[in-house]
Amino acid sequence: xxxxxxxxxxxxxxxxxxxxxxxxxxxxxxxxxxxxxxxxxxxxxxxxxxxxxxxxxxxxxxxxxxxxxxxxxxxxxxxxxxxxxxxxxxxxxxxxxxxxxxxxxxxxxxxxxxxxxxxxxxxxxxxxxxxxxxxxxxxxxxxxxxxxxxxxxxxxxxxxxxxxxxxxxxxxxxxxxxxxxxxxxxxxxxxxxxxxxxxxxxxxxxxxxxxxxxxxxxxxxxxxxxxxxxxxxxxxxxxxxxxxxxxxxxxxxxxxxxxxxxxxxxxxxxxxxxxxxxxxxxxxxxxxxxxxxxxxxxxxxxxxxxxxxxxxxxxxxxxxxxxxxxxxxxxxx
Numbered sequence: 001x002x003x004x005x006x007x008x009x010x011x012x013x014x015x016x017x018x019x020x021x022x023x024x025x026x027x028x029x030x031x032x033x034x035x036x037x038x039x040x041x042x043x044x045x046x047x048x049x050x051x052x053x054x055x056x057x058x059x060x061x062x063x064x065x066x067x068x069x070x071x072x073x074x075x076x077x078x079x080x081x082x083x084x085x086x087x088x089x090x091x092x093x094x095x096x097x098x099x100x101x102x103x104x105x106x107x108x109x110x111x112x113x114x115x116x117x118x119x120x121x122x123x124x125x126x127x128x129x130x131x132x133x134x135x136x137x138x139x140x141x142x143x144x145x146x147x148x149x150x151x152x153x154x155x156x157x158x159x160x161x162x163x164x165x166x167x168x169x170x171x172x173x174x175x176x177x178x179x180x181x182x183x184x185x186x187x188x189x190x191x192x193x194x195x196x197x198x199x200x201x202x203x204x205x206x207x208x209x210x211x212x213x214x215x216x217x218x219x220x221x222x223x224x225x226x227x228x229x230x231x232x233x234x235x236x237x238x239x240x241x242x243x244x245x246x247x248x249x250x251x252x253x254x255x256x257x258x259x260x261x262x263x264x265x266x267x268x269x270x271x272x273x274x275x276x277x278x279x280x281x282x283x284x285x286x287x288x289x290x291x292x293x294x295x296x297x298x299x300x301x302x303x304x305x306x307x308x309x310x311x312x313x314x315x316x317x318x319x320x321x322x323x324x325x326x327x328x329x330x331x332x333x
Contacts, residue, residue, distance in 0.1 A: 005116075007126045015117040019078055019085045021097045021110065026050060029124075030091050052196075053095045063096035071109040072097060074140075077130070079118045088118075088127055089134070125158050129168075137169045145202035148183035155180060182206040185218065188225075193233050201232055207243035214246060227260075236263040245271070245278075289318070 004011040026049045044052075053059055066072055076090025087094050093113065100110040128150070135142040136150055151169070154160040155176075162173050169176070185205040190198055208214045208228065217224045231237040237246070242264045249255045249267045252274070259267035268278075277284040303311055326333060 005130070007129055010126075012118070012122060012126060014119075014122075016075075017115055017117055018112040019076070019115045019117065020112055021094060021101060023084050024076075024078065024094050024113075025081065025084050025086050026053070026091050026094060027087050030088070050095050050098060053091060054099060056092070059092045059096055062092055063099055066093065066096050066110070067100055072113045075114040075116050077116045077118065077127075079122055085115070085117065088122070089131060090115075128154055128158055132169060137171070144206060145183075145186065145199050148179040148186075148202065148206070151176060151179045152183045178206075178209055181215070182209040185209060189229055189232065192229060203240040204232055204237060204243055207240040208246075211243065211247065214243065231259065231264075236260075238264070242268075293318075 001016045002013060003016055004013045006012075026046050028044055028049055072090075072093050074090075074093070076093055077088045078085035078090075079088055080086075090113070097110045097113060100107070104110065132150055132154060134140060136147050141147065142150070151165065154165060155162075160168075162176055165171065165176050166173050171179075182202065182205050185208065186199075186202045189201065189205065208218055218228065228237070236259060237243065245268065248271055249259055249264070252271060255267040255270040258270050272279045275287075277287040300311065304315070325331075
């Protein structure tokens, strides 16, 4: 059945149908796997590409989902190449079906995939816009690194403006800037440490870009940038949540030394020794209560002076609770 889709103001024709998995060719230019392929994009074989894709844990999970569902139901996007089909979107589903067919060769549920079949008039830019609709602003979203890479391609390769990106992807211009800078920061790191597994460290650099203080240091201080690369590479920093506490670590000489010599967890222990409220809910509540009491509004002070019974009882309960804990702990004030 022939249909059409509007891409960049043009009606682009395609056919709805189903394609045999065995006639599908994996696309080495697919944005989700370009970093894994690296400089081998023009040299890698289809079988090697399949192995790279299958190595991703998410693809194995996808295979289990397809097995449980009894086949693929979400249409892949392909372009006809003679008697074959180049998979422009859906490489992971294709690989998952190949592996299921190898495991269950007589099971016809995995032999065909529903498809949007395009001819040669689907350009690379058309495809980039279509994939952005599906996986950046759409319901089935790629992971953060893949989204950021795609936004970067739209901006740098296809010349899409901040205005276009904001309107088309339904993202604020600030979010677009954040994704572009985080992708650039991650790319710099990957150029130095090009293991495909390091793509996962995008979350760390994304968090750095989110925090104004760290973003400025990263941009303006080569020494800090080099240190951050080393901490990440040596697993001294391994989680984006650690980045949120990094300014506190850097502001504390002993904690900063611990980070440099051992790692983030030791640096965090230094901070906790100095401020137990960082990891202890009870002492966080004590800290917050102390700050509130010290900044009690004048109206509340006047109520206490005037003999407001309930407020006085609450102050008395707090005072007694502190006395009781101090007595149990043998602490004198």
